[in-house]
Amino acid sequence: MIQFENVTRKYGTKTAVADLNLEIPSGQLFAFLGPNGAGKTTTIKMIVGLLRPSSGTIRLCGHDVTANNGAANRLLGYVPDVPYLYDKLSGSEFLHFIAEMYAMEPQSAARKISEQIEAFQLQDFVEDLTESYSHGMKQRLAFAAAMLHDPKVLVIDEPMVGLDPKSVRLVKDLLRAKAAAGQTIFMSTHLLPIAEEIADRVGIVDQGRLRFLGTLDQLRERLATDETSLEQLYLNFTAGDQAAQKDLVASSAREPLPKQGAGS
Amino acid sequence: MTGASKSLEAELRRPLSESDEARMLWRARAKMLATSLRQSLAGSRLRVSLVIVLSLVFWYGLFRLFHSGFEFLSTTIDHPVTHAQTVQAIYNVFFASLMMMLVFSSGIILYGGLYCSSEAEFLLTTPVRPERIVLHKFQEAIVFSSWGFLLLGSPMLVAYGLQANAPWYYFVLLLPFMAAFVYIPGGIGAIVCMLFVHRVARLHGHLRTVIALFAILAVGLIGWSFLGKTEGNLLTPLWFQEMLGRLEFSEHRLLPSWWLSSGLLEAARTRDNGSDRAAWAESLLFLSLLISNALFFRVVAVWIGARIYRISYSELRTERARRRPSKDAWIDRLIMFCTRPLPIGMRLLIVKDLRLFRRDPAQWSQFIIFFGLLTLYFANIRRFSYDVNYMAWVNMISFLNLAVVGLILSTFTTRFIFPMLSLEGRRFWILCMLPIERDTILWAKFLFAAAGSAIPCCLLILLSDVMLQISPLVVAIHQLTCILLCLGLSGIAVGLGAKMPDLREESPSKIAAGFGGTLSLVISAIYIVLVVLLTALPSHFYLAAIQSDVDPFWVRTWLVGGICSACLAGLMATVVPMQIGRNAFRTLEL
Numbered sequence: 068m069i070q071f072e073n074v075t076r077k078y079g080t081k082t083a084v085a086d087l088n089l090e091i092p093s094g095q096l097f098a099f100l101g102p103n104g105a106g107k108t109t110t111i112k113m114i115v116g117l118l119r120p121s122s123g124t125i126r127l128c129g130h131d132v133t134a135n136n137g138a139a140n141r142l143l144g145y146v147p148d149v150p151y152l153y154d155k156l157s158g159s160e161f162l163h164f165i166a167e168m169y170a171m172e173p174q175s176a177a178r179k180i181s182e183q184i185e186a187f188q189l190q191d192f193v194e195d196l197t198e199s200y201s202h203g204m205k206q207r208l209a210f211a212a213a214m215l216h217d218p219k220v221l222v223i224d225e226p227m228v229g230l231d232p233k234s235v236r237l238v239k240d241l242l243r244a245k246a247a248a249g250q251t252i253f254m255s256t257h258l259l260p261i262a263e264e265i266a267d268r269v270g271i272v273d274q275g276r277l278r279f280l281g282t283l284d285q286l287r288e289r290l291a292t293d294e295t296s297l298e299q300l301y302l303n304f305t306a307g308d309q310a311a312q313k314d315l316v317a318s319s320a321r322e323p324l325p326k327q328g329a330g331s
Numbered sequence: 332m333t334g335a336s337k338s339l340e341a342e343l344r345r346p347l348s349e350s351d352e353a354r355m356l357w358r359a360r361a362k363m364l365a366t367s368l369r370q371s372l373a374g375s376r377l378r379v380s381l382v383i384v385l386s387l388v389f390w391y392g393l394f395r396l397f398h399s400g401f402e403f404l405s406t407t408i409d410h411p412v413t414h415a416q417t418v419q420a421i422y423n424v425f426f427a428s429l430m431m432m433l434v435f436s437s438g439i440i441l442y443g444g445l446y447c448s449s450e451a452e453f454l455l456t457t458p459v460r461p462e463r464i465v466l467h468k469f470q471e472a473i474v475f476s477s478w479g480f481l482l483l484g485s486p487m488l489v490a491y492g493l494q495a496n497a498p499w500y501y502f503v504l505l506l507p508f509m510a511a512f513v514y515i516p517g518g519i520g521a522i523v524c525m526l527f528v529h530r531v532a533r534l535h536g537h538l539r540t541v542i543a544l545f546a547i548l549a550v551g552l553i554g555w556s557f558l559g560k561t562e563g564n565l566l567t568p569l570w571f572q573e574m575l576g577r578l579e580f581s582e583h584r585l586l587p588s589w590w591l592s593s594g595l596l597e598a599a600r601t602r603d604n605g606s607d608r609a610a611w612a613e614s615l616l617f618l619s620l621l622i623s624n625a626l627f628f629r630v631v632a633v634w635i636g637a638r639i640y641r642i643s644y645s646e647l648r649t650e651r652a653r654r655r656p657s658k659d660a661w662i663d664r665l666i667m668f669c670t671r672p673l674p675i676g677m678r679l680l681i682v683k684d685l686r687l688f689r690r691d692p693a694q695w696s697q698f699i700i701f702f703g704l705l706t707l708y709f710a711n712i713r714r715f716s717y718d719v720n721y722m723a724w725v726n727m728i729s730f731l732n733l734a735v736v737g738l739i740l741s742t743f744t745t746r747f748i749f750p751m752l753s754l755e756g757r758r759f760w761i762l763c764m765l766p767i768e769r770d771t772i773l774w775a776k777f778l779f780a781a782a783g784s785a786i787p788c789c790l791l792i793l794l795s796d797v798m799l800q801i802s803p804l805v806v807a808i809h810q811l812t813c814i815l816l817c818l819g820l821s822g823i824a825v826g827l828g829a830k831m832p833d834l835r836e837e838s839p840s841k842i843a844a845g846f847g848g849t850l851s852l853v854i855s856a857i858y859i860v861l862v863v864l865l866t867a868l869p870s871h872f873y874l875a876a877i878q879s880d881v882d883p884f885w886v887r888t889w890l891v892g893g894i895c896s897a898c899l900a901g902l903m904a905t906v907v908p909m910q911i912g913r914n915a916f917r918t919l920e921l
Contacts, residue, residue: 078649079649115455117452117644119641136461137458140458143456145456151450151452153359154363155363155364155366155367156366164359168352168355169458
């Protein structure tokens, strides 16, 4: 579970995230959308502890990210848009390094590593140095590393960038499976069809403020449109007037949380 | 949830112990180092061999220099007490200077490691404790900042030990002493860096600028108090007394540099009256003092890091970049105007490189330090001009100054110009998109480097010559030599940078520290010595001939020949590496 309580983050006089209140329960795949500079990456960096909120609190499974960062990070798996890997370690060595970092016992670490190599189909290159990897290979290894310790919360920034279609399908299936197993997944993406396909709930942020929160059906209903694609709904929404957006946020906040499952 | 998965969950949520965390990071580091070494030995044995050989040659050269210096002292100052005091003063000043350098360099390197590196950003998102991240990067900063100290300090220490017939334990204690010493300024630099970021990062931009200016002024005034004009003439007893008085600060009992020099000199003390036990014990006392203080500063740095690193990391990203004016800066317009004869693509690239240079504090601050120190030095040599009997000495000093400027410039071109094409290569999509030839890019870098270095260097040399009241002929020779140095060094740096790019590395300092950068530095040094000698020697004899009323015909011929040879060397140093670089850059796959 991820909880945002009155979270604000400022850069000097500019407010990157303004008074964010949001709760993402366990077992939900949440897609965070918004135009460039809307505050998505800032929000993600606050969740993973790279940035501290100017005010407010973020909790991961009850642990305050600011006050209790170590405990929060132990429950967290993070896949950034540009993953950092040690050039002079092989993929396998990197996974062992991550396993050790999360205090996994050697036997269970070895088993989990094998599972992740299998799941993300890393067999062909996992023994090579990561400096020789393409972006897609690095991304798959980063996913494997993030999921190695079965995190309760998975935060992903632009998950599909650089992945080939087969890998995209792999990641989508895995993310749905993890959500179904009870993980909380927070995903930021510009690929609206991906969010449409796998997200349980969608949040649209613009100029630091959460403009919409809910399911696709709710977005469609509120916009009073027959449009079916998230892309068109999103473009319609972000092009709409501010008054309409205020209404949407106010009314969606009163809505009960949807049932688990994509698009429900 | 099954019992097995419950147990897995329980084991995953406990934190790694501090010692296990340390072992984990050390193991990863050891693996990466082993891989790098294996790759170097497998793929580039010649390069590795050349680096080792050149390092040994450089070390041996320094060793011979220091050894001769200590021999000279030993024969010139035969009074044992005075000799010991002189050696102690040399050690004190040398290590005090290196200590200051280590504080700054380790602080700057740690800043990059903690606040600007991708690895730190990655580790902050993991359960690794912040103090462990600080220690991890601190250890790296110590290694990177201290190699220069070890390279410069060890030949001097070994030379003295051999010259003074020091006992065997002196040589055994060298490494522990140096290692313990290096940790102290490294720790101080780390503490200052973290506190500075934590405090100053929050301040308004203008206040930060004011603080920086005050700091520079304070350092300048302190430096001037040591380097300012003395009452006595050079190398007189009065001058010695005055200089020793100014350098008394280095003998302060609380300075780690004093502990280092005292401890080593005690260890070097030969058997006297059949007993050297007291000296040996004294030496170990100083070593214990260094080790205990090194550990103290390490503990303090880690303690501070645990409390403020994560906060200051976040705070550093709070300040929003100031809104830039939409129009071009005056200097960019000036450059565009001055470069009108050149093709537009080349002009735009030069303006772009100048913008990147002045927007990167790491670059222009080092530039200011390099040339600021030289300006301070030149401004202090005024007294030589008042004694015409020392004309030969004055001329020699003027050419030495030229060589110093050249050597400083070579470090600058290696550090900043050599990596430029490698960094450009990382932005390959820009290169592919632009409607310009790769040759244009290469020549733009060359012109940027040559013009950018010629202006400050020629002005500095002019300052030196004015202060020394050098004859107009020598001034003209100096300016010509300076231009040749700037052209040649720029050609070497740009050409070799294109021939041996490192497209994977994103840090310019690491690119410069690689094989190509080292080769560029070595070739540059050889070129400087060659060009200066070609012009300095005939000038020296020509002026001596004029002063002695001797017919200077053959010396004049030698002078003309020397200048022509220097020009030819400059042409070769510019054209040959640029041609090599051009051929390589044209076919470089990005």
